[in-house]
Amino acid sequence: MIYDVVILGGGPAGLAAAAEAKKQGAENVLILERDRELGGILNQCIHNGFGLHTFNEELTGPEYAERHINEIVELGIPYLLNTMVLDMVEHGDLKVIHVINENDGYMAIESKAVILTMGCRERTSGAIGIPGYRPSGVFTAGTAQRFINMEGYMCGKEVVILGSGDIGLIMARRMTLEGAHVQAVCELMPYSNGLVRNIVQCLDDYDIPLKLSQTITFIHGKDRVEGVTIAKVDERLKAIPGTEEFIPCDTLLLSVGLIPENEITRHAGVEMDPRTSGSVVGELRQTSMPGVFACGNVVHVHDLVDFVSQEAVLAGKGAAKYLKGQLNADVDFTTVNGDGIGYVVPQKVAIKNVDDSVTFYMRVRQVFKDKVVNAYIGDTIIATKKEKKFLPAEMVNFKITKDILAEYPSGEIRFVVEEAKK
Amino acid sequence: MKKNMTCIVCPVGCQMTVEEKNDGTYDVTGNTCKRGPKYAVAEMTNPTRVVPTTVVIKNAMLPRLPVKTAQPIPKGQIFDAMAVINQVVVQAPVKTGDVVLKNLLGLGIDVVATRTMNKF
Ligand SMILES: Cc1cc2nc3c(=O)[nH]c(=O)nc-3n(C[C@H](O)[C@H](O)[C@H](O)COP(=O)(O)OP(=O)(O)OC[C@H]3O[C@@H](n4cnc5c(N)ncnc54)[C@H](O)[C@@H]3O)c2cc1C
Ligand code: SF4
Numbered sequence: 346m347i348y349d350v351v352i353l354g355g356g357p358a359g360l361a362a363a364a365e366a367k368k369q370g371a372e373n374v375l376i377l378e379r380d381r382e383l384g385g386i387l388n389q390c391i392h393n394g395f396g397l398h399t400f401n402e403e404l405t406g407p408e409y410a411e412r413h414i415n416e417i418v419e420l421g422i423p424y425l426l427n428t429m430v431l432d433m434v435e436h437g438d439l440k441v442i443h444v445i446n447e448n449d450g451y452m453a454i455e456s457k458a459v460i461l462t463m464g465c466r467e468r469t470s471g472a473i474g475i476p477g478y479r480p481s482g483v484f485t486a487g488t489a490q491r492f493i494n495m496e497g498y499m500c501g502k503e504v505v506i507l508g509s510g511d512i513g514l515i516m517a518r519r520m521t522l523e524g525a526h527v528q529a530v531c532e533l534m535p536y537s538n539g540l541v542r543n544i545v546q547c548l549d550d551y552d553i554p555l556k557l558s559q560t561i562t563f564i565h566g567k568d569r570v571e572g573v574t575i576a577k578v579d580e581r582l583k584a585i586p587g588t589e590e591f592i593p594c595d596t597l598l599l600s601v602g603l604i605p606e607n608e609i610t611r612h613a614g615v616e617m618d619p620r621t622s623g624s625v626v627g628e629l630r631q632t633s634m635p636g637v638f639a640c641g642n643v644v645h646v647h648d649l650v651d652f653v654s655q656e657a658v659l660a661g662k663g664a665a666k667y668l669k670g671q672l673n674a675d676v677d678f679t680t681v682n683g684d685g686i687g688y689v690v691p692q693k694v695a696i697k698n699v700d701d702s703v704t705f706y707m708r709v710r711q712v713f714k715d716k717v718v719n720a721y722i723g724d725t726i727i728a729t730k731k732e733k734k735f736l737p738a739e740m741v742n743f744k745i746t747k748d749i750l751a752e753y754p755s756g757e758i759r760f761v762v763e764e765a766k767k
Numbered sequence: 768m769k770k771n772m773t774c775i776v777c778p779v780g781c782q783m784t785v786e787e788k789n790d791g792t793y794d795v796t797g798n799t800c801k802r803g804p805k806y807a808v809a810e811m812t813n814p815t816r817v818v819p820t821t822v823v824i825k826n827a828m829l830p831r832l833p834v835k836t837a838q839p840i841p842k843g844q845i846f847d848a849m850a851v852i853n854q855v856v857v858q859a860p861v862k863t864g865d866v867v868l869k870n871l872l873g874l875g876i877d878v879v880a881t882r883t884m885n886k887f
Contacts, residue, residue, distance in 0.1 A: 381828070391833035391881065392819045405819050407833050407882035411863055494821055497831040522820060522849050541780035545773050546816070550842065733779040733799065 348456035350664045351442055352376045353430045353609065356385020357650050358641025358657045359462035360413035365661025366460070367420050371668055375454070376417070376424035377444055383417070383424060384410030385464055387650065389491045392515055394542070398651035409650060433459060433613045435634060458664040461610055461624070461632070461639040462657070465603040465646055467512075475507075477564030480571075486512040486600040490519070499523055501596025505573050506530045507561050509537040509544075511648060511738075513600025518547035527551070528592050531559045531575050533582055536712050538602075538738050540648060560584060561597070570597055603646045610639070620688035621645040627693040628703050629663030630656060631672065638663050645690050645706065648740055652706065666698070673697035677755045678722075685709055685762025686718070687737075694758075696750055703750065705743045707760055709735040717765045718743060722756045731765065772810060774803045783807055815839035818848055819881070822867055827859035827884040834867055838876045852878055859886045 349371040352359045355378030367374050382388065387395070390406030397403055400412070417424065428446040435441075442454045467485040484492070484500055490512060492498040504525050506513045509532040517527045530548060535558050537544055548555050556575065562584050563574040577588040605623045616625045616633035623644040624632045630640045640660035641653045666672040678694040687708045694703055707718070713735040720728045720743065727750075730743045743760070774781045783797040785807045793811060795804035809815075817839050824832040834855075840848055848871055857867050861880045868878040 388882075391821060391835075393817050393835060403817070405833060405835055405881040408863060411882055494833065495829050495831055497821065497823065497829075522818070522845070541773060542775040545775045549773070550816070 346373070346455075347439065348373045348375050348454065349668055350374045350458045350460060351440070351454060351456040352460045352462055353433070353442070354378065354385065354462040354464055354641075354643070355380070355383040355424060355426075356462060356464050356641065356653075357387055357410065357413060358464070358643070358653050358660075359385070359460070360410075360417055361654045361657035362460045362462060362638070362640055362661040362664070363422050364413070364416050364420055365658045366458075366664045367422055367661075369662055369665030371458075371665050374422050375456075376422060377428050377430050377442070377454075378424060378426050379429040381426055383414050383426070386487070389487070389494050390515070391494045392519070395650050398649070399654055406650075413654075430463075430609060433609055433637075435613070438636070440636060458636045458638065458667050460630075460660050460664055461637065461643050462641050462660075463606040463609065463643045465605045465642040467599070468602045468604060469599065475561055475564055478567050480564065480566040480569050482566070482570030482595055483564065483597045483599065486510070486516045486598045489516055489596075489598050493519060493523065499525070501525055501594075503528060503594040504596045504598060505561070505575075505592055505594045506598045506600060508532065508600035508602070509539050509555060510600040510602060511539045511543050513598060514539040514543040514547040516598055516600070517553050518551060521551045521553065525596075527553045528594055529554045529556050529575075531556045531561060533560045533578060534558070536737065540738055541736070562589065564597060565591075570595055573597060603642065605643045605646065607643060610643070613637070615639075618688070618692060620682065621690060623690075625692045626690060627663075627676075627695060627698070628659070628691050629666065629672065629698050630660035630691070631663050631667070635674070636664075636667055638667075645688065648738060652740065652742065655704075656706075663698070678750065678753075679757050680705060681757055681759045682707065683721075683759045683761035685711070685713060685716075686760045689760055694750070696747065699747045699750070702744050702746045705745065705758075705760065707741050707743065709737055709741065709762060712736055713762055715765060716762050719761050719763050720745060721759045721761060722753050727753070727758070735762065770811070772807060774798060774806055776802045776806050785811055787811070814842040816842050816845065818845055818852075820849060820852055822852060822855040822857060822878075824861065824884060825856065825858050826886050827861075828887045829884070832857060832861055832867070832884055833881045834878050835881050836871060836876055837879050840871065840874055840876055844872055844874070847872055859884050 387406035387410040395409040432443040565572040572593040576584040638660040640656040680689040718730040819835040821831040
């Protein structure tokens with residue numbers, strides 16, 4: 346059997362993309378998921394604050410996932426669990442997906458279109474190289490989240506957290522509620538990488554100090570963590586001698602960033618963007634390989650699941666259009682990140698595929714107050730996004746209407762942080 | 768009494784200062800819009816939070832079931848609530864929204880399941 350669309354990963358991105366592709370006319374849709382259930386990382390995110398944009402209520406992660414899973418069941422979309430995707434290769438017009446699972450062993454699945462939704466994984470301590478032995482008691486924040494919230498295994502009593510990403514902040518509160526004492530959250534940068542709301546509700550509420558411009562210079566203990574040495578850092582992020590402080594603890598959580606999970610994508614030969622560590626995508630999340638789409642954290646790390654769902658709807662639409670032979674392959678516009686902007690997604694736009702607007706997602710490189718983001722084509726400002734404050738932790742979404750874009754035949758859209766014009 | 772707080776009603780996150788006056792009303796500064804003082808006064812008089820946590824579940828695929836308070840509870844009672852919720856043991860199957868603990872701490876607020884878990 347040849348599938349119309351196969352979805353690699355059953356997290357929120359995969360679920361919403363599958364549902365949309367089916368609703369837009371794709372008949373044989375299949376979801377492949379390596380875990381024992383659908384829902385992705387949301388199953389371990391038991392806190393509330395999901396879906397404010399999508400459902401207009403504040404849901405917990407599992408509740409948000411369940412709504413999408415129910416939709417998959419109602420639409421009658423099949424899925425395979427405990428099924429690991431190993432590889433995807435192009436074979437003529439088809440894509441061949443190599444998978445392995447306990448029941449069927451090894452299988453090669455053929456499909457006309459593929460949507461990549463493998464999400465991201467956490468950076469580990471090895472990746473940032475803190476000196477010291479490698480005692481037990483060092484966890485990534487996401488691993489601790491899974492242990493505590495799903496397995497019921499409490500992983501420590503005296504805790505220090507390195508990195509102020511949202512998962513670290515959420516875990517500071519979670520461990521405090523379960524009776525642990527969180528000594529501090531250390532952040533290398535002079536600002537937090539987490540959402541303001543999480544800093545207030547997870548740290549301030551429980552008097553947990555956030556130590557900005559500080560890092561861990563040594564992990565003490567041979568068998569189990571016995572403490573960490575922290576130090577202040579200078580502007581070049583180097584530890585300042587003489588500022589060291591020892592904090593006794595039995596557990597160290599690392600919340601030092603996420604990386605899109607793109608081994609399969611790279612191996613398939615899909616064009617990548619070094620700025621996002623994800624694939625280069627168009628307005629309907631099409632990649633450089635015809636019939637292959639990508640959305641969610643595998644494209645760029647999102648802070649809110651709502652935007653993941655929105656992006657997934659685009660990919661589902663794109664795949665359905667591709668199957669009908671209606672996906673335009675032109676590249677009318679490319680996007681570039683100018684001053685103050687770290688990356689922009691999508692990187693390409695084919696105007697014929699756009700309904701009424703394109704939303705560009707981007708991240709600023711540092712905190713900006715009283716500034717605007719301007720979109721330029723040549724020397725002309727075509728649109729402006731105003732915000733009282735731009736934070737690296739909060740993805741900027743910048744909508745530009747088709748009417749504005751249609752005034753230009755083609756070109757490079759450059760996004761720049763600038764002074765607001767009076 | 769003076770208190771510094773960050774408004775979390777919108778992403779701007781204004782740094783506000785709240786001061787209680789002799790007549791029991793509050794003076795709020797640092798906000799950019801009207802929603803700031805409203806949040807600040809609620810935080811000073813009766814701050815509440817939804818508490819998401821887990822309870823023990825038997826005969827399910829996993830040993831823990833995620834739950835939450837159906838409504839926000841007073842912030843000062845969060846640890847008392849945790850102590851009670853941690854005593855709860857439920858049996859699979861459970862559906863999202865099922866009440867796992869009624870009338871938490873006599874607040875008239877239930878604790879409900881936030882996912883469905885079948886018998887395993
Ligand atoms: C630990 C952690 C905690 C987070 N906490 C929050 C939070 O509190 N709030 C928030 O808004 N966002 C949070 N996020 C961000 C969150 O990941 C996104 O909002 C959203 O879940 C991303 O959806 P996704 O479908 O792109 O990825 P995921 O949810 O990660 O789903 C990807 C799915 O693909 C599967 N998969 C990957 N590779 C393969 C393969 N080779 N074969 C088969 N299946 C595969 C995975 O098992 C997974 O189920 C968190 C992220 C992480 C990593
Ligand atoms: S005071 Fe108004 S502008 Fe400032 S954070 Fe609160 S809601 Fe936003």
